[in-house]
Amino acid sequence: MHPRAYVRGPTRSELRIPSIGGMEATLTRPADHRFPSAVMSWVVLAAYPLAISLAVAFGTGPNITGPATVLPVLVLALPALLLPRWPLVGFAGLLLGVVGLAPLNITGVVGFAQAVVLDVAVAYIAATRSRLATAGAVVSTLVAEAAAATLYLNADQSSSYVNVLIALLLGVVVAWLAGTAVRQRRDYRTALLTQAAAEAVTHERLRIARDLHDQVAHSMGVIAIQAGVGRRVIDTQPEEARRALDRIETASRETLAGLRRTLVALRRSDSEPATTATTGLAELDQLVATTEAAGVRAQVRIEGEPRVLPPDIDLAAYRIIQEALTNVVRHANTENCTIIIEYGLPALTIEVIDAGRGGVDSGTGYGIPGMKERATLLGGELTAGPAPEGGFRVHATLPVEPA
Incomplete structure (x- = not known):
């Protein structure tokens, strides 16, 4: 062991932290002002x-x-x-x-x-x-x-x-x-x-878990529903079964593309420029189409003047809507829901409301806790529970700095 290892620990300007999925992260040390x-x-x-x-x-x-x-x-x-x-x-x-x-x-x-x-x-x-x-x-x-x-x-x-x-x-x-x-x-x-390195590892693991859950859960829900539809009508309505298989293929390809983007982003070092587009509300139409293919028609209502959002806000808004739609497809037993996006100041407001039987606001799943974590990390808040008029309501507020 080097004679100075007792005090100085790592001799470089970066502190190594445990690997995540085979990758090693680093935490930069602050400038060292010790007397030489x-x-x-x-x-x-x-x-x-x-x-x-x-x-x-x-x-x-x-x-x-x-x-x-x-x-x-x-x-x-x-x-x-x-x-x-x-x-x-x-x-x-x-x-x-x-x-x-x-x-x-x-x-x-x-x-x-x-x-x-x-x-x-x-x-x-x-x-x-x-x-x-x-x-x-x-x-x-x-x-x-x-x-x-x-x-x-x-x-x-x-x-x-x-x-x-x-x-x-x-x-x-x-x-x-x-x-x-x-x-x-x-x-x-x-x-x-x-301690900061350990917290960075925990936050990164939670972020990866949320992204993977939101990407996979929605598509797998669509695939499961379409597979059930195809199995029931394959003998009596072969054309409908073929359309169900087409939707399964589309959802699978979208999921693979999303996972590929996530893996590319994880493998990219901080010094390398981003080469893939960031997921956000620009992909909302595609998400709505996928949800409709699963049997739930989503009506989108935009309030206020749409504007470019910070990447983290844009991603969080999309993921919250995605997870809320996944819950509608899985649990609401309804064919319609409403998405309300309000571009206000100083916050972006999101609501996803369905008129189904409604779900419980707690449980063993990670969907609602993951949505709340996303909002909280950005200084916002999220509530999810039965709506007074019936059905289920997800309401999120994400602070947006004025331009």
Whole structure:
């Protein structure tokens, strides 16, 4: 496993989500504004020469004027460069640096910079490594800094020794808390991405299920009715049986064409332009003809000025009418129904009314729940139930933004 896999997860800008029907979907990550780890290591490294310069300027380090002291300081600072790629190795090198510089009796700012740099490394490990690695880094840092303080301070400086230990402890604790906060924020962000991916999969599955149900259910209802008609009249009215077979063939071809369009749309990537027409109210006449072939004559009434609708509204309106007509054919036991489409603002209103026996407004089927889902997802609403004057009524309102 890559050493950064614990925190970063997928290293690309897209998060893979489970496949749907053999296809793999992706969820694009938002832009990552984290502070680059390589820049951080250079900042850490720059603290050493800066500390040396300050110590020389203010005279806080009497033994740092010669190369014999400056070079070891710079060499022991090099492990900071390993933090981005090998954090634990770089951290171990910095630990050795803290302990190794103590016998050189380098005082003041340089010693302080050593502790600060090690604390920064602790924060980096807490933000990018596991909790076990973080605990090891915190404990080893406390031990190393305490050892360095013991080597540096004299026995008669007991009060200063306690104060130094307290300061070192506070520095490590602050670094650990800061790194842990960064890691928790990153874990929370990853959890949100994972949750969004799972929700995207669920929504896509529901959308596919609704489309397949609406396409297949209507045509299969027509086919079932025409097959029954053909079987009953095949001996006495062969011409009528032949017409029933023709209607079955037409409905089957339309269903296959619709399924083919759906599969093409599912296989097409987001970057490819759409090559197939979107289903909508423009195909309403064909839907009415298919319904009439099943034995139900649908009268269409248009109110308001027809206009071009957004694709999602257009598709939802068509599918709702299609499913409502399917229910009429299957359950209403009537030969007539009325479709009312009102182009209003700020909503498109759809009504499908029949004068049959009426159906129940609930059950184990997916037709009415699917229609309600379509309307709700677009910010609209749908009601379906027995009409006061008899029969069954489906009423949907789909919001349409004014042009």
